[in-house]
Amino acid sequence: MDYTDILIQPIVTEKSTEMKDAHNQVTFLVSKSANKIEVKQAVEKAFDVSVDNVNISRQKPRLRKRFGRTMGTKPGYKKAIIRLAPGDKIEYFEGV
Template sequence: MSIIIKPIITEKITKDGELFNRFGFIVDKKANKVEIKKAVEAAYGVSVLAVNTMIYRADRTVKYTKGGVISGKTNAYKKAVVQLKEGETIDFYTNI
């Protein structure tokens, strides 16, 4: 089971990484904070101080267009924000 699905690279999370040493990931819905901490430490070789998790529900949308009514939804996911030890960082922009 892969716990970390993908990193979140948004303007807000990038700013958090620079200022407060926090990085965001989309993780498996069934993973708990201990498993997320171990997965991040193993994948990136850093020390994690804290893990905050949030579960986002699926949003349903209805659009009224010329062609008729279009309904859809966004996927539900779990987001984890991990805080690293002072002086450590994760670089998502280099291909290693």
């Protein structure tokens, strides 16, 4: 798998921005079939940084309910929280 198949998109939320500033951690939405080793290699190849640690969590699909009825499902996803080595950083919005 190429790194573009593994890393889908960065997750930019208030919590992930705080983790980026305080703990040098970035969060990505990753492929459901990717493991920690593949994610680490993909980030190192894509952004030319060194990765210290990778944590992966998986969100299962949930039912969408409205007025007690099931209206469909919210899709599940897999996200990776990546701790970068001291001195390395990834900038999402450099020119904004």
